[in-house]
Amino acid sequence: MSNELTDRKFWANYWESKTDLAFAVPANYTFHQLFKKLLAGKSIKTAIELGGFPGYYAIFLKKYFGLDASLFDFYVHQPVLKEVLAANRLSQNDVKVIEGDLFKYQPKLQYDLVLSCGLIEHFQDTKDIIARHLQFLKPGGTLFITLPNFTGVNGWVQRKYDMDNYNKHNISSMNPTLLAGYCKELGLQQVEAYYYGHFSIWLENMKQQNGLTKGFLKALWLTGKVFTKVIPIESKNLSPYIVVKAVM
Template sequence: MKEPNKLTTQKYWETYYSKNHANKKHIVNVCSYYDPFWDQLISQNSKGKSIIEIGGFPGRYLAYLSSKFGLVPTCLDFNSDESQIKNSFEIMEVDRFNILQEDFTKYQPKQQYDYVISNGFIEHFDDFNTILDLHTQYLKPGGSMLVMIPNKRYLRKIYGYLCDYNNLKAHNLKSMKLSVFKKYAKRNDLKIKTHQYYGGFPFSVHQKQNAFQKVISKTTRLVFKKINPYLMKNPSKYLSASIIAIFEKPINVE
């Protein structure tokens, strides 16, 4: 298999997450936003079951889910700083966990897991379909997987060009279609539980701005603070922040 071309580097992610995210209030606020989907992914009687996150640094989603559902987490990420992951688990009072400091594109999994999550990962590769297919080998028959990616097409693409270009160019916008996940499920004999757009318009940026950009971003923020409550109830492919898909692997699929 040809090695997938990455749109980001290890240095990019170590810089991106250089600040410590191990704060309980922050973790809960960020992760509980997706509770409707976590509750679809994970059954209430899952205590002691296994979960892995692909590209899991800094560990906040794993720590939150493991605390909420009593899961045993594994974080797979090539980031060289394990301290933030460990701190996330400690703050959420998770004392059983594993960290795999590996390159996902090269690593051969030693086991399969009851639950697999992948958040903001596949869109950083040219061949995102190959990356998606590699996810399947981590999932047990009868298990469930959630893949979440940002939606940077349509209006967010224009906004990105104007105010957040460095971040925009690190993403493969071709991955940001519901059809990508339909085709993935079909290729790998998976059942789709849900795949949809979710959230309000994301007006945050990841770079310093000039005066012109500040005017655009401030205006956008003011407009969508009023519109986003509507978008939370009525997601739109043109405006909503994310695409979220949940899959199940039938028992008879190896």
């Protein structure tokens, strides 16, 4: 079986099916608190986002922290990229873009920060895809990985209403203990891996759902939000994300 759970055609169709991609990335974008804390404690000047087209996190790091930011992806849809950069008052000179195969590309540069948000769960061999990040990372540099958590309530929603999307994810990778173990085996230090965020659910095909389903999911989302506001816990069943941090 191929290591990849998706291919170039999948991503071409995925991005061409999306609307409203060109928006100004806000200062409170997802994981902003983690990035602020991470960057405050380290001398980080360069960063590369792997598999992150259209590069919202690379744009975020450029706009709000002034980093020399790059984006690497297997598939880059140029018209979409141009629109997204323009919405953020940036040009392609502001965020360097590399289109290539992570399994064949030989990096010409190494970076202080290597990040991916929603990449590693699309591959069968989790340790191998983490290792691919390290070829971009400077000695002493920081690795930052996030992935969705489909092992709790959000996973039930995916299985129930979008099994096709669920099957594009390696659910066994969504295990903080396993992820931390792989990082340590790869020689990384100061390893942290944990569930992150209070309750949330989403569907890639939400617009195609009927009114009854949309109403149910909205009620479920609201119930979970209220519960985790009263009891702000982060857990396997409720948290929408998993975060991994480590140092080379």
